[in-house]
Amino acid sequence: MDTNDITHKLHNINWNFDFNINYSSDSLYPFDCRKHYSYPATFIPEIPYTLIEILSHKGDTVLDPFGGIGTTFIQSLLLERNPISCDINPIATNVCSVLYELFDPNLDRETLKQQLLAFCNNYDETIDYTINTTDQQKELNDWYEKETFNKICYFIFQYNTIEDIQLCNVLKLVISSMLPTLSSQNKGWAYIADNVKPKDDEYRSKPVFETYKSRIKLLFSEIEVHLKNQTETFKSFYNKTTESQRIFNSSIVDINVSKVDLIVTSPPYPKMIDYVKSQRMAFNFLNQKYSDYTAHEVGARCRRSNKNALAEYKTSMGTINKRLCDLLKIGGFFCLVLPDYAESDQRKPIIDSMIKSYEEYGLTLIDEFKRYIPSHRRTVSIQWASLVNEKIIIFRKEN
Ligand SMILES: C[S@@+](CC[C@H](N)C(=O)[O-])C[C@H]1O[C@@H](n2cnc3c(N)ncnc32)[C@H](O)[C@@H]1O
Incomplete structure (x- = not known):
């Protein structure tokens, strides 16, 4: 060159x-x-x-x-x-x-996407999903409004029961990406790094399933567009x-x-x-x-x-x-x-x-x-x- x-x-x-x-x-x-x-x-x-x-x-x-x-x-x-x-x-x-x-051009993305979206279907609001969490996962509790945390624990429960590694890794990405957004303290990474939790009057309910679905859809649609244009x-x-x-x-x-x-x-x-x-x-x-x-x-x-x-x-x-x-x-x-x-x-x-x-x-x-x-x-x-x-x-x- x-x-x-x-x-x-x-x-x-x-x-x-x-x-x-x-x-x-x-x-x-x-x-x-x-x-x-x-x-x-x-x-x-x-x-x-x-x-x-x-x-x-x-x-x-x-x-x-x-x-x-x-x-x-x-x-x-x-x-x-x-x-x-x-x-x-x-x-x-x-x-x-x-x-x-x-x-991966060989991957059946549509099936994977539908499997991921299907995780939203079985949430039962009468069940306390927080009881399945470990002590370390319970530390997340302080960042969320109560019902929002129960829904997050539902996803953690789903994550722990999956055997398919690929499905598990995508779910890991999406849950990890939602955790700060759904928190009641939305001031940015420095506050999370310094463990600055929300104040008592800051707790808010957040749309867990809507956020999850829109993230899955965006991820798959953007990848599809980029693959469509490939040589x-x-x-x-x-x-x-x-x-x-x-x-x-x-x-x-x-x-x-x-x-x-x-x-x-x-x-x-x-x-x-x-x-x-x-x-x-x-x-x-x-x-x-x-x-x-x-x-x-x-x-x-x-x-x-x-x-x-x-x-x-x-x-x-x-x-x-x-x-x-x-x-x-x-x-x-x-x-x-x-x-x-x-x-x-x-x-x-x-x-x-x-x-x-x-x-x-x-x-x-x-x-x-x-x-x-x-x-x-x-x-x-x-x-x-x-x-x-x-x-x-x-x-x-x-x-
Ligand atoms: C400026 S960020 C890079 C972000 C990246 N360009 C991107 O778009 O995602 C610097 C990265 O260096 C990583 N890092 C810090 N120390 C490192 C080390 N000793 N070896 C490898 N990565 C390290 C950090 O974890 C961080 O992800």
Whole structure:
């Protein structure tokens, strides 16, 4: 790929993507994982989609080492690149795995959808479903109005009785995605991470079955639209992708993968977000301890009062970045979305030195684009409010 040609293409993109894009219903366009699972600091799908289109070819391997709910993974899949995604958060990797499975052209989606919708039919309001829950699941109780919680426990009961793994995983995604929405405290992930429960006068009944049905219908209809627009080669491409493991619930430093053609990622920013704790409700529903995962989370906000937090971030990211630069094939690109801090911000030198380190690991800076962070992402916490811009940085391994 000629660097001048690529630079020209990259400069023709409006990286803010802040206009209303009307995609034509009969062409390929980015798939928005965020519509199906709310997760902090996810990619606008247009970012990885555009980078993958410009910086790789069909059949190339694209890695996101901080893959979250799979935004890079799914765009790679749709563009017929071999996707690989790693994330230490098991709730996020389940979302990525379920979406990947639902895109299987061989899958009977209509039957699966009807089975999922049928779960709504057997609810009996005279039954107390909360008695079937474990102590950890009962911790969810404080977030919901009484009847709403009984209906959620009904879904948990259904989830525990299913044997079909695929059905179980989709149900896991949908229940996990509904838990924050149906809560009586709807202030965002930071409040959930900090365990700020609703006040006594805030409890409200929420439409559990309507929410469930509309989520199932949206999920299946969007996947159908994206598959309808796929090329004729997609089915055989997809079948080949299933030959090896592609989604890892671990750090890239702990797994073996072959060299990759392109890396597109948005790493955790220092002291900014609690990705694991933000999924507190899903961990409770699944009877899993989030503390088993927070220890591995780079940059976690919950460690913000630790005076070594920035130094630890630098060390952890240094190890991961070295591994990533080794994994990249010669000629391959490495794209990062990083925070564009104000001069006065104590985290700026950490990010600046990280950017320099890529050159020390053998990469060449190709380009850098500033982008404005949409306000819906900035208003969720005070930390975000101070961050107005981020930058997309593109490196290449030239030799
Ligand atoms: C900015 S988010 C990425 C979101 C992703 N781009 C998406 O659209 O879903 C950063 C991710 O890094 C993950 N993470 C934190 N520490 C990690 C580690 N050591 N290895 C792998 N993933 C990690 C977090 O769980 C989080 O999902």
